[in-house]
Amino acid sequence: MNANTHYQTILGSDGKPAFVVMPYSDFINLPDAEQTLSITAQKLIGRRKMAEVGLLQAWREHLMLTQTEVAARMGISQAGYAQIEAAKRPRRVTLQKVAKALGITLDQMGY
Numbered sequence: 001m002n003a004n005t006h007y008q009t010i011l012g013s014d015g016k017p018a019f020v021v022m023p024y025s026d027f028i029n030l031p032d033a034e035q036t037l038s039i040t041a042q043k044l045i046g047r048r049k050m051a052e053v054g055l056l057q058a059w060r061e062h063l064m065l066t067q068t069e070v071a072a073r074m075g076i077s078q079a080g081y082a083q084i085e086a087a088k089r090p091r092r093v094t095l096q097k098v099a100k101a102l103g104i105t106l107d108q109m110g111y
Helices: 024-028 033-051 055-062 067-074 078-086 092-102
Strands: 008-011 017-021
Touching (some): 055 078, 055 092, 067 078, 067 092
């Protein structure tokens, strides 16, 4: 049997499949994966313009994370992360660290 067994199915409250968790490398190889990622970034960028929130905040909220959670993933304080999120022009190396903590790429982030 050659079935792919490293996917996880998450059931909804009705007992039916609601989500499938898969390795990112498999997702990115799906047809239209790049378009899906681009659409997500465009929606977040649009939200940023409409609601006047920064792109880092838009991504963090989209991923349903708190500043404290992202800060912990980065090994810094919540106050330190808040300063990064509030920065008008964060450094590229800082953006790379935030992207890693969010589990996305810098390209996905829209920078």
